[in-house]
Amino acid sequence: MSKIWNHYRYLILRRFTQIGILVLFFGANAWGWKILQGNLSTSEIFGIIPMSDPFAVMQMVATGVIVATDLLLGVAVVTLFYFLIGGRAFCSWVCPVNMVTDSANYLRRVFDIDRAQLQKQPISRNVRYWVLGLSLVISALMGIAAFEFISPISMLHRGIIFGIGFGWAAVLIIFVFDLLVLKNGWCGHICPLGGFYSILGKFSFIRVHHIEENCTLCMKCKVVCPEKQVLHMIGKESIPVLSGECTNCARCIEVCDDDALRFSIRDFIQNKKTGE
Amino acid sequence: MSNHSEAKKPLSDRRKFILNMARGVGYAAIGGMVWSAYLDEAKxxxxxxxxxxxxxxxxxxxxxxxxxxxxxxxxxxxxxxxxxxxxxxxxxxxxxxxxxxxxxxxxxxxxxxxxxxxxxxxxxxxxxxxxxxxADMGLAVIDENSCIAFWGIQCDACYRACPILGQAITVEYSKNERTGKHAFLKPVVHADACTGCGMCEKACVTEKPAIFILPREVAMGKAGSHYIKGWDKKDEARLKDAHAIRTTTNISRKKAVDKLNAGFEGLLDE
Structure with missing residues (x-):
C-alpha cells in the first residue's frame, strides 16, 4: 500500500487539486458556493482575492483595450505565484487538459504507440512560442483575444463549469492527436499557454533536483516525463532541472526507485552542493 | 568535384537559424490566416x-x-x-x-x-x-402581421408583462373598421423606456413570439443630421455632429449670380 502511495503520491495530489478546483468552480455556479467563483480565466477566492489568467489579459492588452484594475490585480497574484513559487505548475496541477493528455500518454505506453513512432518527433517543441507570439499578433489585428476564442483549455474548464456544448469535440481532438499523432502534442508542443508559463516559470524557487550519485540509469523518469528534454542531466550531473518547460508534475520523482530525484528549493540546493 | 564537396558541407548555424526562422514565419502566416478568418466569422x-x-x-x-x-x-x-x-x-x-x-x-x-x-x-x-x-439590453420589436392584437383579437399579454408598465409598452386604441363596432388594442413599444428585458417576448401568446427583443444596433434606424425635430429643443443638440459637404466645381467657384451675369462663356465647354 505504501509502495503504491510512494509511486503515485504526486499524481494523486495533482488529480486532487485539478478536480478539486473544478468542483469548487462548479459548486459556485450550481449551488452558489463562495469559495472559488468564476473559472480559470478569472476567479475570486472567497469573493476577495482576485486571480486572472495573465496570458488572457496579455491578449486583451494586445487588442488595445484598457484593462480594468481588478484584472490587473488578479494577474499580479497569479503571475507572482508562478514566477516565484510554482514555476510551470499550472500545467500539471491546475489545467484540466492535463488529465486528457496524461491519459493519452498513458495509453500510448500501454499500446506501445511510442515504439511504433520511434522516429524523431516531427515538429519542434518551440512551436508553442510561435503560437504564443501569433496569438498576440492576431489579437492586435482582429481586436479580440485570439487564443481565448479557440482555446480548448477554456472550452473544457468552462464546459465543465457552465455546460460544454460541442466543446467535447475539441477535447477529443486533442486526445486523439496526442494519442496517435504526436507524443505530448498539445501540452508539449502547441499550447501557447504552456509556452507562456514555460517562460514565466523559469525562475521559480520550486525545482526538481537530480542526485546523480543515486541514479542507476533506469530511465524510468524519462519515460514518464512529458517534457523529457528538461531531464538532460539524468545520470550526468547533480543539478536542478532549470528549464521553465518542466511542469513540476513530479512524476519523475515518484517513479524513481533510487531517490535520485527530489523537490527542492533552488538556491538552497546549489549552496548545499557547493558547500557554500 | 569541388562543387560536390561544397554541397555536402553542413549549413552554418547562422544560415540554419535564418532558414528556420523563415520557415516559422511561413507557417505562422498560413496558420494566422486560417485563424484570423475563423475569428472574423466567430465574432x-x-x-x-x-x-x-x-x-x-x-x-x-x-x-x-x-x-x-x-x-x-x-x-x-x-x-x-x-x-x-x-x-x-x-x-x-x-x-x-x-x-x-x-x-x-x-x-x-x-x-x-x-x-x-x-x-x-x-x-x-x-x-x-x-x-x-x-439598462439597455435591446429593444422590443413587434411583428404586426403575427401579433393577434393587430388582428383585432383582444390580447395585452406583453403590456401586462412589461416591468415598466405603461411606459415601455402602451396600448393604443383604434376603430376596427372590419366589424364596425369593436376596437383594436394595439401594443406600441417606446424605445426610450424599453430596456430589452424580454419579459414581453416570454409572455407573448403566439407560437413564435410576435414581440421579440433585438439588439438596438439591429432594431433601430438612424435619422442622421439631415432631419431634426424643429419643435424639440433636445433634438436640435444632435445638429452639433452635422457637417456640410461642399464640392467645388468650375461652375460653383463663383457665386451663382456672378456666373449668370458673366454670360455663359465656357459653361458649355465643360
Whole structure:
C-alpha cells in the first residue's frame, strides 16, 4: 500500500487539486458556493482575492483595450505565484487538459504507440512560442483575444463549469492527436499557454533536483516525463532541472526507485552542493 | 568535384537559424490566416443579447474575459455563457428572452461582479444608486402581421408583462373598421423606456413570439443630421455632429449670380 502511495503520491495530489478546483468552480455556479467563483480565466477566492489568467489579459492588452484594475490585480497574484513559487505548475496541477493528455500518454505506453513512432518527433517543441507570439499578433489585428476564442483549455474548464456544448469535440481532438499523432502534442508542443508559463516559470524557487550519485540509469523518469528534454542531466550531473518547460508534475520523482530525484528549493540546493 | 564537396558541407548555424526562422514565419502566416478568418466569422454575431450595462459589442468582445461571474450572480439563470455550437462568440455571456428573460433585479447582481469592465456599472447608476430601468439590453420589436392584437383579437399579454408598465409598452386604441363596432388594442413599444428585458417576448401568446427583443444596433434606424425635430429643443443638440459637404466645381467657384451675369462663356465647354 505504501509502495503504491510512494509511486503515485504526486499524481494523486495533482488529480486532487485539478478536480478539486473544478468542483469548487462548479459548486459556485450550481449551488452558489463562495469559495472559488468564476473559472480559470478569472476567479475570486472567497469573493476577495482576485486571480486572472495573465496570458488572457496579455491578449486583451494586445487588442488595445484598457484593462480594468481588478484584472490587473488578479494577474499580479497569479503571475507572482508562478514566477516565484510554482514555476510551470499550472500545467500539471491546475489545467484540466492535463488529465486528457496524461491519459493519452498513458495509453500510448500501454499500446506501445511510442515504439511504433520511434522516429524523431516531427515538429519542434518551440512551436508553442510561435503560437504564443501569433496569438498576440492576431489579437492586435482582429481586436479580440485570439487564443481565448479557440482555446480548448477554456472550452473544457468552462464546459465543465457552465455546460460544454460541442466543446467535447475539441477535447477529443486533442486526445486523439496526442494519442496517435504526436507524443505530448498539445501540452508539449502547441499550447501557447504552456509556452507562456514555460517562460514565466523559469525562475521559480520550486525545482526538481537530480542526485546523480543515486541514479542507476533506469530511465524510468524519462519515460514518464512529458517534457523529457528538461531531464538532460539524468545520470550526468547533480543539478536542478532549470528549464521553465518542466511542469513540476513530479512524476519523475515518484517513479524513481533510487531517490535520485527530489523537490527542492533552488538556491538552497546549489549552496548545499557547493558547500557554500 | 569541388562543387560536390561544397554541397555536402553542413549549413552554418547562422544560415540554419535564418532558414528556420523563415520557415516559422511561413507557417505562422498560413496558420494566422486560417485563424484570423475563423475569428472574423466567430465574432460576428449581430443578434446576440448581452447582460445589462454591457458596453458596445465591439468593445465588449475585447474586454470580456469570459469568467462567467455575471452568469453565476444571476439568480434566475437568465445569463448563459456561449458554448461551442451556440453560434455566438464563445465564452461570452448572453440571454435568450423566450427561454428566460431578464427579470430586472433592482440590485442588478450581475453588473457589479464584472471584473473586466465589460459590464459598465456607471451606465446603470443614477444619482449614486443602481437603476435597472436605464439598462439597455435591446429593444422590443413587434411583428404586426403575427401579433393577434393587430388582428383585432383582444390580447395585452406583453403590456401586462412589461416591468415598466405603461411606459415601455402602451396600448393604443383604434376603430376596427372590419366589424364596425369593436376596437383594436394595439401594443406600441417606446424605445426610450424599453430596456430589452424580454419579459414581453416570454409572455407573448403566439407560437413564435410576435414581440421579440433585438439588439438596438439591429432594431433601430438612424435619422442622421439631415432631419431634426424643429419643435424639440433636445433634438436640435444632435445638429452639433452635422457637417456640410461642399464640392467645388468650375461652375460653383463663383457665386451663382456672378456666373449668370458673366454670360455663359465656357459653361458649355465643360
Amino acid at each position: 460576428a454575431s449581430p443578434l446576440i443579447l448581452r447582460p445589462p450595462a454591457a458596453i458596445k459589442e465591439n468593445d465588449f468582445l475585447k474586454t470580456c474575459i469570459k469568467c462567467g461571474l455575471c452568469v453565476e450572480a444571476c439568480p434566475y439563470d437568465t445569463l448563459k455563457l456561449a458554448k461551442p455550437g451556440d453560434h455566438m462568440p464563445i465564452g461570452t455571456p448572453f440571454f435568450t428572452p423566450r427561454d428566460i428573460p431578464c427579470y430586472m433585479c433592482e440590485d442588478i447582481p450581475c453588473v457589479p461582479v464584472c471584473p473586466s469592465g465589460a459590464l459598465d456599472e456607471p451606465s446603470v447608476t443614477v444619482d449614486g444608486h443602481l437603476d435597472i430601468n436605464v
